[in-house]
Amino acid sequence: MPELRQVHDMRSANGVEVASATESGTAESGTADSAGVAELRSEFCVDVRTETLREALNHIGTRAGWTLRRTVGPDTCLVIDEPKALIGHSIARSTILVVDPTPWGAHAGMKALASGTVSAVVSSERPTDLCEALRTVRAGWASVPLDVLEAASKMPDLTERQVAIVGAVISGQPTREIAKGLYLSDASIKRELATLFRSFGADNRLALAALGTSLGFRPRRVCP
Structure with missing residues (x-):
């Protein structure tokens, strides 16, 4: 703040x-x-x-x-x-x-x-x-x-799971750790990431992390 x-x-x-x-x-x-x-x-x-x-x-x-x-x-x-x-x-x-x-x-x-x-x-x-x-x-x-x-009005319409994934990406967690923390498969996380890339207009995880941070998202690791 x-x-x-x-x-x-x-x-x-x-x-x-x-x-x-x-x-x-x-x-x-x-x-x-x-x-x-x-x-x-x-x-x-x-x-x-x-x-x-x-x-x-x-x-x-x-x-x-x-x-x-x-x-x-x-x-x-x-x-x-x-x-x-x-x-x-x-x-x-x-x-x-x-x-x-x-x-x-x-x-x-x-x-x-x-x-x-x-x-x-x-x-x-x-x-x-x-x-x-x-x-x-x-x-x-x-x-x-x-x-x-x-x-x-500038905030993308996200599910709670997607919000958690954005926070995890900003914190630097790899896909496998995110999947384990959310009790999902690697493939499910990859699909969610693809949706997030489109929603944020990002080309990759680094861009997603930067855009998420600019919108006010905070780094937050997900743990099982």
Whole structure:
């Protein structure tokens, strides 16, 4: 995940400015009105695996007047960057998933949204979009920025087996090891590879690995 910079800039690309709380307890805002400011003053919980992202979200939350929590209650908005973090947090009313700015990350976010696992998806390249996402989910709507939709549209439509094979190819596993790990024959893996070459527009395994990496796939060995 790329390092997040310039998180002090509270104005997002779509013109939304976060309300910042003052010491007197009032709020200063740009485009947000008083009702929007009150709506933003809510508790949220950050459960992310990337330290730079955590710092960015903490900074934005402080500026916006949100109260950061490490435990989740019924009215808490959970901000995560790993779907596994949802385990044990089923009581959260709404969840925002921060994804890698790649077709793979965006596609995973869209799947989570479609399944109802999360209420909104935000790209890690645009942490200030979290402000708009919080407003949207608190109003009862789902939220996906255009850049995430565009990235997800670049992702080939693959089966779970094909996804596993791409990860194995990127990790450098030979065909025989992949076949053994997936309990398939060498011939079956070769047929899947031929299909993947066509889907990705690749001529060989090296090209498939390079294209898969550019889309956000991660090296992942398959084991029996």
